[in-house]
Amino acid sequence: MxxxxxxxxxxxxxxxxxxxxxxxxxxxxxxxxxxxxAGASANHNFIAGNLYALIWYHQRDKSCFPMTSDMLVKTTAKRFRYPDLMVVCDDDPSQDTYVRESPILIVEVLSGSTHRKDKTEKRAEYLALPSLLEYVLIEQDIAEVVVQRRSEAWRSTYYYPGSTVTLESIGLTVAVEAIYERVDNADMRVFWAETNNHE
Structure with a gap:
């Protein structure tokens, strides 16, 4: 800057x-x-990259497509954010090639420094966007995916290893394990082991 x-x-x-x-x-x-x-960890990059690839492949011949954390979203006239991942469509009204205004899906990968803001301040801004259909929060230190949907009054639904996540905004269903591919640390291994022992 x-x-x-x-x-x-x-x-x-x-x-x-x-x-x-x-x-x-x-x-x-x-x-x-x-x-x-702030910079992002390897786990953060694996998670965001995995989901981007899954969405890109699914949407490759459709009018809506994923964009990475290098693209700004305008949440209000005086607020611009960098989501970790969002899905926008060809009819987005923005005239600025560096900014989108009408995402249908936003994903944030949580970290210690962003956890609170992603769940409060940013969440409020994102959910106020008329176009938004789903907000996804993904933990990077434990295997937990939270999806909030407009169709469910933004109620939180939690997903763990052994289950699948359906992103209704784009009609995509993926396994939780696919989102966490290559993610490997002590907390994740313990969580996965505990989950598998309960099956």
């Missing part, structure tokens, strides 16, 4: 968007201020 972000208490939307096109660091924009995005 250009020095403007650090020299003034308020940054205009126009200056923010111009800065994002040039910046090597990604920033989210909230009410006139730019906030740096």
């Amino acid at each position: 250009p020095p403007l972000a650090h020299q003034f208490d308020y940054l205009s939307v126009e200056d923010y968007l111009a800065g994002e096109r040039e910046s090597e660091q990604k920033y989210e924009y909230v009410d006139g201020k730019a906030y740096a995005m």
Whole structure:
């Protein structure tokens, strides 16, 4: 982000968007201020990459398609976020090739630094988008996928290893294990073992 972000208490939307096109660091924009995005772990990248690939293959000949965390979503006139993954359609009204405005599905992979914000502040912004049909929260340290659907009044439904997740917004059903492919750490192995012992 250009020095403007650090020299003034308020940054205009126009200056923010111009800065994002040039910046090597990604920033989210909230009410006139730019906030740096933290780096992501290997597990985070595996999870986001796995789900992106599954959605891309499923949607390859359809009008709606996945986009990665390099694409901004405009949640309000003064707020821009970088979801880990979202699905948008050809009819998205945005005239900016760096921004989308009408996602039908948003996915966030949770980490210690983003857990609370993804479940509160960002959730409120995402669910207020008229286009959004589903919000998915994926833990990266335990095997747990949470799906919230507009059709179910945004009630949380939880999925664990041994079950499948249906993303109704795009008609895709995937195994929880497919989402966590290559994810391998102590907490995950213990959780998977405990789950399998209960079967």
